Amino acid sequence: MLRKTALITGASGGIGLDLAVLAARDGFDCVLIARNEKKLTELKNVLEKRYQIKAYTFAADLSQADSVSRVLTYLDEQELTVDLLFNNAGFATSGRFAEIDPSEDIDSIHVNVVALTELTKRLLPGMVDRGFGRILNVASVAAFMPGPYMSVYYATKAYVLSFSEALASELDGSGVTVSCLCPGPTDTNFFNRANITLPFQSMPSHLVAFAGYRGTLKGKRVIVPGASNRAMVSLAKFLPRRLLTELTGRIQDPARQEQDTTEEDLAYSN
Template sequence: MPPPRPVALVTGASAGIGKELARVFARNGHDLILTARREAELRALADELARSHGAAVHIFPADLSDPAAPRALYDKVAAAGLNVDVLVNNAGFGVYGPFADADPVRVAAMVQVNVAALTDLTRLFLPGMVARGTGRILNVASTAAFQPGPLMAVYYATKAYVLSLSEATAYELRRTGVTVTCLCPGPTRTEFATVAAMEDTKLFDAPYAMEVGPVAEAAYRATMRGTRVVVPGVQNWVGASLARFIPHWLLLRIVYRIQKRRTG
């Protein structure tokens, strides 16, 4: 009898990097737990993965902007008798514009999804991994994590949190059999720009903007190796590295100019 397939839980799996990560994990022999707000998209993806890769796929729709959602999701997974071998904290979104003009409800939802839900889910699923002596966590941050981001101040701050939390917990877990990887993609061609209302900035039509497939593949390989931080794309890696050495006043000006709308 073949051994049971490992199970990967992917948040924000209805589109973009999360959807592609689900495909990559299924292609590499994982069963899936998929969660996002849009149930129809999740079911279509589940059918695709079962048909193409023979994966068993469990659907648990959830809105992670609800503070109660992480615990409810954890309880549903436990009630289904599933152990999560790989936790992929991918769900997240951005809000574009000056902080003073931001919709406070939208900002609060972004902090809840990008920071609080990721933290809660990690804290809920991590003890089981430690007890079993094996597990992998993939947290999706961004190259935004390496510098402040005028015109997306809160989004950049949330991704800096994800990077910091990931590196610290990876170090704490170094002798447990559990690894934490932080994915820091640069501009990637997904629906992120539309959701964040950034289509008419320079950021997402840059020549180094990546397709979602190579980003997901790089994330999967790094997760399986237990790499702490992965920045896909040579130009993205160079940019993230240089951010440590560029004077902050200049870095702020550069980020602002890149993100400023073409219309001004």
């Protein structure tokens, strides 16, 4: 039987690394993509040794316009076809939109939206021809609401959810399914990179990845891991949009977070 191949973006850490472990454990060869080559090579070595699969690494900065073309060229050179595509790489900027470095916001749109769309566009036709494929796009609970002080990030994830659901509908009956994973706060490097404190209630990355992986293999359209995240998403669907936006803004307001920290610090010093 021909071995199947999974391509995972953002495989150097967090949810992507855990998705790669799950795919390798099931016997899929893995193409690991992220910027950090050293971490990818470490993961490749572990996966090949532990699960007797073949892993390939390709270091790429997905914010760069030619990155997806370079990935495609690499796949051709290695004569690889992709059966499972995990569009997981992503990052957030935080703060007042007017004050965030423009290049950071634009880079995040490239990674979260453009690279995800381009990889899907370039790999989907082959899946449709072969009559089999599984695509997982990683969005967030942020996809269900506007997010003041993380406005671009929330908007990119709304795109990912809308795009995934629409594509899943177009592909009905084709043998190719599209799933969208919408995690709530998850314990990874994500918050560090976004310069925000990890919320008190966060899920372990491997549980989030497992829910996404299992849902993808089953062809589930939208996967929200964790009961409290599902409750939040349900509430978001019913609240008036403006109220929802104000509430999210209050939680994420950097001035408010600073004030909370100061009060907390004072309580400790008393």
